[in-house]
Amino acid sequence: MNILYLEQIIYILSDFISKSKGDFNDSTFSDLNLPKFLQDYLKSSKNYIDELTQFSNFVNNKPNKFLETKLREVIANFTVEKIPKLVAALPVNFSTLTDSEKKSHIDKLKLNSSLNDFLIELLSSKTSFEIYEFVEQTLEILEFNYLLVRLELASDVDSATKLDMFKTLFAKDSKSLIKFQVNRKIVGGIRIINNSKMIDLSWTQKITNLLKIKS
Amino acid sequence: MQGLEAIGISLESIIVYLAGYGVLFTILFKLLYKPLNHFLEERQVSIKRNLEEADRIKSEFQAKFEAIKAEKDRVHADLSQQLKNAEELVEKKRLELLSEMETKRQEMLNKTQAEIDETKSKLISNVEARLSDVITKIILEVTYNKVPKEIIEESVKQSWNEYKSQI
Numbered sequence: 001m002n003i004l005y006l007e008q009i010i011y012i013l014s015d016f017i018s019k020s021k022g023d024f025n026d027s028t029f030s031d032l033n034l035p036k037f038l039q040d041y042l043k044s045s046k047n048y049i050d051e052l053t054q055f056s057n058f059v060n061n062k063p064n065k066f067l068e069t070k071l072r073e074v075i076a077n078f079t080v081e082k083i084p085k086l087v088a089a090l091p092v093n094f095s096t097l098t099d100s101e102k103k104s105h106i107d108k109l110k111l112n113s114s115l116n117d118f119l120i121e122l123l124s125s126k127t128s129f130e131i132y133e134f135v136e137q138t139l140e141i142l143e144f145n146y147l148l149v150r151l152e153l154a155s156d157v158d159s160a161t162k163l164d165m166f167k168t169l170f171a172k173d174s175k176s177l178i179k180f181q182v183n184r185k186i187v188g189g190i191r192i193i194n195n196s197k198m199i200d201l202s203w204t205q206k207i208t209n210l211l212k213i214k215s
Numbered sequence: 216m217q218g219l220e221a222i223g224i225s226l227e228s229i230i231v232y233l234a235g236y237g238v239l240f241t242i243l244f245k246l247l248y249k250p251l252n253h254f255l256e257e258r259q260v261s262i263k264r265n266l267e268e269a270d271r272i273k274s275e276f277q278a279k280f281e282a283i284k285a286e287k288d289r290v291h292a293d294l295s296q297q298l299k300n301a302e303e304l305v306e307k308k309r310l311e312l313l314s315e316m317e318t319k320r321q322e323m324l325n326k327t328q329a330e331i332d333e334t335k336s337k338l339i340s341n342v343e344a345r346l347s348d349v350i351t352k353i354i355l356e357v358t359y360n361k362v363p364k365e366i367i368e369e370s371v372k373q374s375w376n377e378y379k380s381q382i
Contacts, residue, residue, distance in 0.1 A: 155367040165375055172382070187355055188362070188370035192378065201374035207354050211347045 001122075002138045006059045008118045009075055013038055013052060016114075035113040037078040045070055076144035081170060083135050084178050086111075086119065087128050088166040092156040092182050095127040132179050139177065149176045152183040152191040154202065
């Protein structure tokens with residue numbers, strides 16, 4: 001699925017370049033529903049054809065050297081931010097909902113770019129655990145050094161709160177892969193774990209601390 | 216003279232007597248006095264020589280005795296000194312041994328005390344930890360099952376706000 005995702009992006013980008021005939025403006029971007037990150041890329045890149053070719057060869061496993069390209073960077077940045085953000089916007093028990101309920105939640109996300117069919121398929125068919133796994137594998141293929149941040153919640157909370165959590169943590173480090181998990185064992189509060197440290201604001205920890213002070 | 220004659224002593228008789236005595240004395244002198252004197256002189260010399268020899272021997276022995284006494288005193292002093300040194304050495308060794316034994320005893324006591332303290336501390340820690348675990352489990356069990364969902368959700372938001380206020 002990781003390769004399919006990258007192939008999808010290559011297809012969307014090449015299709016846009018072909019249909020727009022190199023005329024990149026707001027009108028063509030809007031008409032062809034090019035994802036925002038690819039729009040920004042095309043606006044700022046002069047070697048998009050070369051980079052697209054290199055990236056295409058790499059994805060197709062052709063024997064050429066995979067160079068440091070801006071295209072790879074923007075895809076990695078999109079992957080590490082957008083997909084976990086979509087997961088955060090959905091309820092934790094999303095995968096257990098009925099199709100109609102899933103559709104209702106996805107509609108609220110207001111996805112409308114040409115990549116969204118793929119994203120909807122991804123969100124609908126996979127559990128959040130599988131989606132995070134997909135993101136990690138994709139980032140590894142793209143040789144992207146990300147910082148894994150695990151956010152354990154005692155209970156699922158509303159999407160607005162989770163998005164706030166996501167944005168706040170992502171703003172601290174734009175290479176963060178932020179994972180939400182519900183952990184009933186912490187009873188209340190939250191626990192934030194990254195590679196090297198843990199911030200424990202859980203009830204379990206608070207009770208333990210209280211007992212320590214008492215003894 | 217008449218008075219002497221009256222008592223029967225005449226001059227001639229006196230002379231005869233004197234002559235007789237003279238002869239007697241001469242004979243005695245020649246025959247008795249000289250050998251006796253010679254003998255006495257020899258005896259005196261012999262005695263004197265013997266006394267001198269005795270004095271010499273006495274002096275000699277006196278010196279020997281004194282040397283022996285001095286040697287004896289020296290040896291005695293040496294022995295006394297050695298004995299004293301030996302006693303001091305023994306005493307020193309005894310004190311060292313006592314000190315060493317005391318040190319070792321103290322070390323053993325300290326070690327034993329440390330082990331006792333450590334074991335005690337571990338026991339207390341273990342008991343405290345287990346007690347804490349049990350209390351934690353009881354509290355968590357109660358809160359896990361009894362706290363309403365809304366309160367837990369609220370706790371998540373509160374913790375998040377607490378986190379945001381820290382960064």
